[in-house]
Amino acid sequence: MGTTVPTSDSSLHVMLLSLSGVLCLYLAELLSLPACIVLVLVHVIIGKWFYTSTVFPKALFPILIVAVSSLEVGRIIFQGREGIVPALRDMIVILALTRLIMPKSGREIAQLVGITFSQCILATIFTTSPLFLIGLLLQAFFIPIVLDQLDERSFMGPGETTRSRPGRWIMVWSSIIVMSCILFYLIPRPSSALMRGALVHRSTIGFSEEMNLARSTQLEEDSRIVMRLVWNSGKIPEVVYLAGARLEELTADGFVKHGETLATESVNVSQDRLSTDHLTIYPTGIETKNVFFPYYLVSVSPGATISQGSNVYWMKDPPPMYDIWVTRNSSDQGTLITSVPDELLEVAGLGATIAGQGTTREKASRIAEYLKKHHEYTLDGLTMPVEVSPISWFVFNGKKGSCEHFASALATMLRGCGIPTRVVTGFLVNEFNPSGNYFIIRARTAHAWVEFWDKKWFLLDATPFALSGAVRRVSLIDSLRFTWIRWVIHYSLEDQITIAGYLARSPWSVRERLELVPSAALAGILLIPVVVFASKMWRRKRLGPYAKVLQALEKKGVRLDISQSHEIHVQELLRRNPSLGSLFRNYLQTYLPWRFGNQDVDIFSITENLIERIRESSDT
Structure with missing residues (x-):
């Protein structure tokens, strides 16, 4: 995979994602406030001068991994069990910073996403504070965006941008939150006292048996x-x-x-x-x-x-x-x-x-x-x-x-x-x-x-x-x-049983709820066509201008490969329908300056006119 040239938006999102990992560690009290401030300043410096730098070769990264791992293993051997958590923390932070200043292709950015998420996991184990939700929500916000920008061809049609699809992200984030909550409270689990024992801030001040x-x-x-x-x-x-x-x-x-x-x-x-x-x-x-x-x-x-x-x-x-x-x-x-x-x-x-x-x-x-x-x-x-x-x-x-x-x-x-x-x-x-x-x-x-x-x-x-x-x-x-x-x-299997028992004893019992299942199922079946139609209309409204044109052409029997360039699209359309090809070429002369040069034109009206001409044309 070749090295990509990150856009300003994508680099900003990657930097903010990395900072969200640092914030998770700080909110879990695994980083002191001075250390957190230093890491924020380091991120600012990297983002301004070194994010797109090629000064450091990629071959340096595995060497640094071996060196850092060796140092942290030595710390664990020297300090014993007390050194495990600081060693893991420092190794993850150093790897994240190293990956930020190295040349980045899609693979390297995906690695950075994994490293940042590991910071969140480490923080999860050692915190009971609800403030940790701030860092977790930031991770849930930026990880889909960064992954989306790694593969726009899978997530978006040509001419679309992340900004043109705010509704998509509302659905993605809502789905993540809703499904996570449902799975968290429904999936049975054993007691996790071993892991949660690490959450207790150890103190014996005041109480004594002697x-x-x-x-x-x-x-x-x-x-x-x-x-x-x-x-x-x-x-x-x-x-x-x-x-x-x-x-x-x-x-x-x-x-x-x-x-x-x-x-x-x-x-x-x-x-x-x-x-x-x-x-x-x-x-x-x-x-x-x-x-x-x-x-x-x-x-x-x-x-x-x-x-x-x-x-x-x-x-x-x-x-x-x-x-x-x-x-x-x-x-x-x-x-x-x-x-x-x-x-x-x-x-x-x-x-x-x-x-x-x-x-x-x-x-x-x-x-x-x-x-x-x-x-x-x-x-x-x-x-x-x-x-x-x-x-x-x-x-x-x-x-x-x-x-x-x-x-x-x-x-x-x-x-x-x-x-x-x-x-x-x-x-x-x-x-x-x-x-x-x-x-x-x-x-x-x-x-x-x-x-x-x-x-x-x-x-x-x-x-x-x-x-x-x-x-x-x-x-x-x-x-x-x-x-x-x-x-x-401390949510556990016992709590799930307690909640189930409470619902069973409530005035509106589970049995009474089950009686409504057939009616609810029938209502759901009747709503499916409405939901599908509304979804199609919503999807059509949030498509980018170029994607709408390609969709209109496909309905006329002209399917253009989205992985090909605009020039190839023009040549293919001229070969199959010269009149539409000519209209399409003229459209690109307006669309491309708007898309990449920020030219101030009413591209949406121009796009609708072209789509109307395509609909009126004879099938290819």
């Missing part, structure tokens, strides 16, 4: 979203204490998991799900195998979990979403511990003194109120002597601390009254988005609180910061983002 207060650090106000929670059934609470780990073993420095519990395969409790609350959790920014749930867990789906004491863990990588059923009342006592290490006996004694006489819950309430009144909440890092227990120092000296200090002190003081306690770590959820009816869990809401036993477990929080119920913050942007994650990123 509470070591001796390691005092500055806590960050991280507003990143780590989970979203949909309350499907049951009364939605104002505030949700979302537990991730329950810590029973008290040490001088804090709480840890009870060491004597063995991991066993989790078995769902045989309890009627109708009497429980049903929730769906979408982790998007936390890496942990803990199963998070409020209240007391009844069952979880998918059920590939194990239990270790009072905690539940995923056996493999956490799924991108999971359903849980919880009950607000449970008599499962778990591990009951009241022991206190020697270093904390004084703290435990203070708890017994403050609690006084009364019921277990009255004693617990007095101790919690004491801590709230006499101690201050802070996120600042604390300096404390190493020879003193941080819990003891917080209670008697520092009187400032984080939620972990308050929870540890409260649990220790309750044990001084002989009350079994455990510390729970997780998230305190109070941000509700009414536009999407779901809770938002941020990294900064990581929290610790206490559960104490009095014939069942009761939740108690002594941290003094005030929560005035749920914060109802309308966020249409996050609602759109969550809708994208829910119905695109």
